[in-house]
Amino acid sequence: MTPSVVQVLRPASLKDALACAATGDARLVAGGTALQLEWAKGLPQPRRLVDLGRIAGLKGIAIAGGELRIGALTTLGDLERNQLVQDKLPLLDAAVRTTAGPAVRNLATIGGNIAGRAGCLLPVLLALDARIESSTAAGQRIMPLAEWLQERHGDTEIVEAVIVHIPETPVGWTHRKVGLRAAFTPSVISAVGLTEIADGCVVAARLAVGGGPVAPARLRGAEALLAGLRLHEIDWRVIRAAIESETAAPDDAFRSARYRRKVAANALVHGLGGGPDGQSSRRLAPAARLPSPPPGEIRLDRSLAGERWHMRPDGPAKVEGRLQYLTDHRRLDMLVGRILRAGIPHARILAIDTSAAEALPGVAAIVTHRDIAGSNAFGILVQDQPALCFDKVRYVGDAVAAVAAVDAETTERALGLIKVSYRPLPVVSDAEAALSVGTEPIHATGNLLRSFDFERGDIDDGFARAAHVVEAVYETPRQMHGFMETEGGYAFVDDDGVLNVCAGGQYGLRDRLQLSRILGLPEDRIRVVTSPTGGAFGGKDELTVQPALALLALKTGRPVRLQLDRAESVLAGTKRNAMKIRMRTACDSNGVLLAQQVEVISDAGAYASLGPGVLETALEHACGPYAVPHVRTSGRLAYTNNGVCGAFRGFGANQMAFAVECQMDRLAAQCGLDVFEIRRRNMRKPGMRGYLGQTVAPSERLMEMLQAAAADPIWQKPRGISKDGTEIVGVGMAMNYQGNGLGTLPPDPGGGALRLAPDGAIEALYGLDEMGQGLLTSIQAAVAAALGCSRDDVRPVTGDTGRTPESGSTTASRSTYVVWKVAEAAAPALARDILAAAGERLGRNPAALAIAPGGIVERGSNSGVPLLSFATLAEGLDPERLPFAVTSFEFPKTDYLRGNARMIFAFGATLARVAVSRITGQVRVLDLHQHTAAGPILDLAAYLGQMEGGGMQGVGFTLTEDTVMQNGRYVTANLDTYMLPSIADAPETMTTFALEDLDPGDPFGPRGAGELGIGAVTPAIANAVADAIGWWPPRAPFDPEELLDALEAP
């Protein structure tokens, strides 16, 4: 890493600019929007930047002589807001709006888009026969863009303007940019077509492709075929074939050349009037009559919620940007830390030399494995990950050293001066290959990290008696959590000598335990603060930056801050375990399930983290909510050099639901049953033992969820071929079934405390974390309900081992129960103490008093005014003897101990209506409806947010998200290619329903909602695709090329 040494030159004329550029190692800059991305990809930073912004005459749009002259420095934003462009060149307008994102367009210029020679506007400009006005040292020239693109560009040249002829006669046009998601996406290919038609005859056609890795080019052969043809005489199959063969496009890690050619041909043929080729879709009649939904089910919507709608307490501060995240803290004496990553997937460390970095002025400390006083190993389940590597590195993101220096620039320079010598080892990049004999072992224990086997009944007998068997292999992606706040925080040693580590997390006490082991410090010398956290979803459950932060703060004795940039977060952070699930399912002629055989291979990456738990949980859901007599499951978890995988919302259950719920629809099709009837015949009955034979909690609502799914109005919406013929619409459903809590085997402590604070607030102390899910609002709701005060009286205190008690982890859909249980258990004691103190103060019998919003009232009084406010009561009390109530308990556990089993489950059914594009094979989710039964809702808005947010993460998992790796290295290095769903990917409608009732006497209260939202989204979409086109996508994210092939299959 070389520090930048940049000089900015600001010439006032083209001549001066060309002279500046000719000085060497210089780069012409207009909007400059490509630079950060180029530099992030490792392209060298030039020493000189030549700002074109001061040169007159390069901006603006002018019309003259039937032509539009667009100055090179015109931003794309100015173009899209320009009335002339909108009126005269709608094709260009359409193309601009699909280029980059709106804010980038406010900076990026058309000149930059052209000069980069790969811009998304080039195909459009080619089709418009645009000319380029440019200057070199040799002088000014104007030449057709097509010729300009073909020239070898040796001399420095400045694009001044692009000149576009405005068509005199109306032309037909089509433009389609095919990307990796719906908007703000890298281009897979862009295809553009223009036709001039007169008297039903094609006078001229101009076709072009380009975008991303596709070289911009006109398709002159296909153009020639079209020219002169009468419209009704065009043989579009010939045109399609001509476009496909003429389009030159490469393969890359995301899409094949074949796919690019196909979609370009489809887009152009359809856009020019040829209509999609391939299978004609069956038309599906909307359901005529729907059954009734289960009684008591409500739709979650602010307009229907009335007094149940509350604004979350941290909402205004977040919207206004006033909330201080742990990565926002800055102090003058604070050092800036960074971590040196391996950058190589598998190697033996020969030497680490930090001397040059240490000698750099401004460097306060460098830490390596030599600075670790305790055990250099961490991991929630297995301590197999070094805090700082010493003998080997096992993935590209492995931490090798860390630096603290006075500022970010010095820290980066110091990182570049640390010399680590490696001897590369063979890279193991495939989970199945990892387990073959002779493969390089990643750990001394071998590459099989864990295996799980389970058998019930007689599997062979089950299959022998089957009338129908379906077998398929389902693959799921290495999904990235993509929390917006990357891992980070700050650390310092306080005046009492206590090490404070403040970094986003999901279980402060466990982070403290892990740090204590690494640092060789007693736990009571460490305080860990984990709230507020800017999103986690499981990805901050394991330690992230804490060891490096702690080591640096201890070594320097100064406060240190450290936050991963996004690229480093991708490199180092945990991901969802990629899984391959082979499932063979049998039923009898009545559709009653007989046998289920499941084999899972899961990629752990380089270290265990929670991978074993994820696989075991996946297998615990291997039959979904269905009763199957004969079962055999096996799961193997392999170490590879592919990053690290671990906890992620759904925790294996959603991966397994993809397989189970698609199998159910496939069997239904074979049996001739509808998708509800086959599930009805196989659904487990309330009160039955659980899948592993364990006792499960009451209030099962599976049949109710199935009924809700059958009654959903989505079935009355249009299905089949779309009006314009380009899409086929289908509806699918899937059941949702998710265990809560950590299970029988691991410790799963819960607890918390309530107290009257000196200022009169009812403080609710929980060692849980607000990561966005709505913990604070849920605490307010639960405590207010249990105590009788108002939500505003309650002040939640969370995520701070110095202030909050043991509550367990904020994971596994467990914290809703913990929040509720603490409130229920501690409120009576707190109320008793408060009322006793109030009675004494007021000279009244405490039994005649009650707690109400704002303070203490006379029991049974209707007056809204308290006799005594909480604040006045607290003021008069000894601060050491304020009312306080604490409780602790184990999260409810079941009786099965041969493996890990859950007792409490939450239930749901998800429905999706999707449109499959006959042009691109891409899937759009039109409507996503989620029916849920997770007991009484603590906070309606937070619950709704969990369902919608989980649903959207499920849409991403299904359609766009995968951290692609090649030979142990990430291809998707940042959010330019890792496709988190954008707002354009959000379904047209999202609707969430809840059934809240519990069985009489059910002691478990509200169930966790955190994972329910993602649970069944993938199979609902897959089943909807099958409803539309008769084919189940076996791999998530769905491959549009496979979908196109399926569409074209006879």
Added chain:
Amino acid sequence: MTTGIALTFRLNGEDRFIDVSADMRLIDILRDRLGLSAAKKACGIGRCGACSVLVDGRAVNACLLMAWQIEGADILTPEGLDAVPEAAIIRRALAEENAFQCGYCAPGFTIVLTALLRECPDAGEREIRAALEGNICRCTGYHSIIRGSLAATQAIARPDAAKSPDD
């Protein structure tokens, strides 16, 4: 080692003069030099919108702008929205809808919405979706943000009706 430059620009209504490296990015200047932490840095390559600020009234990515590019610019950060009347209405509507969860993306969304609704106060869902294509939110399904934005357009159209009784 970078060549430092003396920079003059307007920031949240005040003239500022600072010396920084020419290639220091605006988001780093805001967060690390000026202590303005409302704009966030979440991708650093202009692909998420968390760092959005207004430059001369238009939303741009502060991670893409280098110091030398902001000379003479008029910049509003999320902190600067305190002085923008429309922003107060938008913020309130978003908060009341519980539009956000972790909130890390929220200031960036609010900046973009402010730019949109100042220019196009009657924007509908289509315009709102188009304007927000460059802002990534990982927690929500975006629908809460759309609902909050639509509520904001209604409140802007009828500022009196939108006030709560407790105002």
